[in-house]
Amino acid sequence: MLAFLVSAIRLGMTFLLGSTGETITEKSGHLNLGIPGVMCVGAACGCYAEYMYFTAVGSNIIPLLAVVIPLLAALLGGALMGLLFSFLTVTLRANQNVTGLAITTLGVGMSEYIIDEASTIFTKGSKYFTASLPFADDLGWFGELFLDYGVFVYLALIIAVSTTYVLNRTRVGLHLRAVGENPATADAAGINVSRYRYVATCVGCGIAGLGGLSFIMDYLNGNWEYCVDAIGWLAIALVIFTVWKPNLAIIGSIVFGALYVASSYIVGVSFAGKELFKMLPYIVTILVLVVTSMRSKKNQPPAALGLPYFREER
Amino acid sequence: MAKTETKKHTPLLHIVKRDQGSLTWYNRLLVRGIAILAALLVAGVLITLLTGKNPIQVYGSMVSGVFGSPRRIWNMLQGLAMLLCVSLAVTPAFKMKFWNIGAEGQVLISGLACVATMMFLGDKMPTVVLLLVMTAASVLAGMIWAVLPAVFKAYWNTNETLFTLMMNYVATQLVAYFLKVFVKDGSGVLTPMPQYGLPVLGNQAYLLNILLVALLTVLVYVYLKYSKQGYEIAVVGESENTARYIGINVKKVIIRTLLVSGAMCGLAGLLLVGGTNHTISTTTVGGRGFTAIMVSWLAKFNPLYMVLTSFLVIFLEKGAQQVSTDFRISSSISDIITGIILLFIIGCEFFLQYRVVMRKNRKENA
Numbered sequence: 001m002l003a004f005l006v007s008a009i010r011l012g013m014t015f016l017l018g019s020t021g022e023t024i025t026e027k028s029g030h031l032n033l034g035i036p037g038v039m040c041v042g043a044a045c046g047c048y049a050e051y052m053y054f055t056a057v058g059s060n061i062i063p064l065l066a067v068v069i070p071l072l073a074a075l076l077g078g079a080l081m082g083l084l085f086s087f088l089t090v091t092l093r094a095n096q097n098v099t100g101l102a103i104t105t106l107g108v109g110m111s112e113y114i115i116d117e118a119s120t121i122f123t124k125g126s127k128y129f130t131a132s133l134p135f136a137d138d139l140g141w142f143g144e145l146f147l148d149y150g151v152f153v154y155l156a157l158i159i160a161v162s163t164t165y166v167l168n169r170t171r172v173g174l175h176l177r178a179v180g181e182n183p184a185t186a187d188a189a190g191i192n193v194s195r196y197r198y199v200a201t202c203v204g205c206g207i208a209g210l211g212g213l214s215f216i217m218d219y220l221n222g223n224w225e226y227c228v229d230a231i232g233w234l235a236i237a238l239v240i241f242t243v244w245k246p247n248l249a250i251i252g253s254i255v256f257g258a259l260y261v262a263s264s265y266i267v268g269v270s271f272a273g274k275e276l277f278k279m280l281p282y283i284v285t286i287l288v289l290v291v292t293s294m295r296s297k298k299n300q301p302p303a304a305l306g307l308p309y310f311r312e313e314r
Numbered sequence: 315m316a317k318t319e320t321k322k323h324t325p326l327l328h329i330v331k332r333d334q335g336s337l338t339w340y341n342r343l344l345v346r347g348i349a350i351l352a353a354l355l356v357a358g359v360l361i362t363l364l365t366g367k368n369p370i371q372v373y374g375s376m377v378s379g380v381f382g383s384p385r386r387i388w389n390m391l392q393g394l395a396m397l398l399c400v401s402l403a404v405t406p407a408f409k410m411k412f413w414n415i416g417a418e419g420q421v422l423i424s425g426l427a428c429v430a431t432m433m434f435l436g437d438k439m440p441t442v443v444l445l446l447v448m449t450a451a452s453v454l455a456g457m458i459w460a461v462l463p464a465v466f467k468a469y470w471n472t473n474e475t476l477f478t479l480m481m482n483y484v485a486t487q488l489v490a491y492f493l494k495v496f497v498k499d500g501s502g503v504l505t506p507m508p509q510y511g512l513p514v515l516g517n518q519a520y521l522l523n524i525l526l527v528a529l530l531t532v533l534v535y536v537y538l539k540y541s542k543q544g545y546e547i548a549v550v551g552e553s554e555n556t557a558r559y560i561g562i563n564v565k566k567v568i569i570r571t572l573l574v575s576g577a578m579c580g581l582a583g584l585l586l587v588g589g590t591n592h593t594i595s596t597t598t599v600g601g602r603g604f605t606a607i608m609v610s611w612l613a614k615f616n617p618l619y620m621v622l623t624s625f626l627v628i629f630l631e632k633g634a635q636q637v638s639t640d641f642r643i644s645s646s647i648s649d650i651i652t653g654i655i656l657l658f659i660i661g662c663e664f665f666l667q668y669r670v671v672m673r674k675n676r677k678e679n680a
Contacts, residue, residue, distance in 0.1 A: 104604070106650060109649025112646035275490040293471055
């Protein structure tokens with residue numbers, strides 16, 4: 001049971017990073033379907049940076065750098081993909097859905113290329129990411145459940161909580177939400193719509209890139225698998241599941257993680273039944289989507305989600 | 315802002331929307347042509363940087379990968395037909411601004427219906443009846459998968475993009491489940507059953523698919539351009555309020571269009587499984603459902619242009635595969651090149667819609 005929860009939380013944090021990134025993006029009115037590609041690129045950039053670092057320094061590895069360099073690389077890789085997306089959708093006013101899908105194609109291709117150039121095993125680097133507090137093991141179940149994690153779990157929690165704070169309690173967050181709800185009004189109030197959309201998308205994609213890296217380095221212990229994009233689609237689903245609230249996403253991501261790993265932990269599920277189990281996160285998301293659309297006006301997606309904004313077209 | 319008001323501030327560049335029809339058709343063609351050339355150039359430079367090979371050789375390898383032998387040409391035509399079929403299927407919905415990104419799942423579930431029919435009823439009925447049942451099962455499955463999100467969209471305005479996206483994965487998992495339950499040896503790989511497949515015309519395995527899709531292209535073109543239903547789709551797509559005002563039942567149009575769209579996805583599933591693979595796996599559709607959206611959108615939802623845009627995508631895909639075998643680079647290069655070219659074409663639409671105007675010289679103004 002404990003192992004199940006720990007595993008659900010570790011996977012959940014990947015979802016949490018991805019969905020927090022997508023929430024920030026969607027709050028600005030961008031429906032970025034490129035997130036799966038962005039997460040792939042983030043993962044690949046992080047892994048490649050780790051590979052380069054290890055080849056460069058040989059055996060004198062500084063643990064802090066072994067963690068910080070891949071993190072920065074993943075953040076940068078994701079943000080650059082976000083920049084590409086915003087350039088096309090904001091500056092060139094391209095259709096967001098189509099652009100997002102093209103970004104996903106490109107991102108998946110790029111990440112596979114990068115990984116094929118480097119290596120698919122990053123277990124050596126993964127050790128630095130999964131290293132937990134030294135006394136965590138001595139505290140029994142409490143330590144195992146709350147303290148025995150690598151850096152990513154805490155990073156994801158900090159990012160989700162601070163995103164909630166920024167979105168709901170600061171002027172920047174208010175402006176961002178205004179841009180996503182009604183860009184014309186925001187523009188009239190003197191908010192630079194384009195700038196908010198650019199920054200929100202790049203920051204969101206950077207965070208999603210971290211999510212991709214956490215999947216490889218933390219959940220898979222450094223063994224690359226060509227399925228980061230599937231995780232990315234689930235991260236988008238999680239945004240809806242948690243009705244655009246990163247603080248709800250903390251619980252939601254653990255639920256998603258639990259649903260995803262449940263089939264391996266529940267005794268008595270047949271080999272084939274596991275495939276039906278894996279369907280659960282998607283079905284639950286559909287149900288949430290349907291229920292929120294039937295209910296009152298609360299918990300709706302940002303009103304301008306997916307719509308381009310061009311001042312002269314009002 | 316108050317301080318700068320006194321000094322007149324004009325941005326260096328500003329953007330103006332073009333009038334409809336201010337660009338001639340050859341100008342439009344020119345802009346798109348330049349975008350594709352620029353993209354090919356970038357892709358060529360990229361491959362040269364990665365491999366150190368002469369870009370001319372790289373392009374040559376691409377062309378030979380597509381047209382090099384009769385077999386390659388047939389493969390290209392088959393790929394073209396399949397992608398075009400899915401693109402045609404998503405088009406009515408997109409023209410209505412119903413963002414159906416679930417074609418992947420709709421095709422896959424029809425393929426599953428088709429393969430299940432072949433497996434369980436194949437030896438129990440005469441060929442003609444079997445073919446009819448296969449067609450009916452596939453089309454019906456596609457319709458169900460497409461109409462579910464449509465009903466929720468029509469009555470409760472449920473976000474269709476995300477709904478259809480989730481349905482893809484439900485379909486994938488159902489196929490995975492099916493393969494684990496009904497493949498007796500536990501390998502999860504279903505042996506092809508060509509004996510129950512669609513008839514083969516003139517010894518060319520792909521000919522029937524290609525002819526059917528060609529026919530479908532014309533039908534969809536006529537349906538969208540000349541039928542009353544096609545007109546209603548266009549009106550709902552342009553403005554739901556207008557549609558309601560002139561007495562179109564918007565809910566009915568949404569549901570009906572998605573039934574048509576789903577039925578065509580069903581046909582694509584039938585052709586992929588019954589006419590090509592004679593088996594199924596979770597990757598049978600292979601991303602065509604997503605690529606089709608870009609193909610359809612790039613062609614401005616015109617079925618005849620879609621032949622060209624899907625040719626472009628297939629050319630890149632097959633060409634890049636050849637490049638990756640010829641020069642021994644990762645096969646992911648194909649995705650990268652396709653992605654780059656798509657982004658270029660998406661970007662060039664801007665220059666068709668808008669004009670960039672430079673700031674006029676002050677003296678001229680005065």
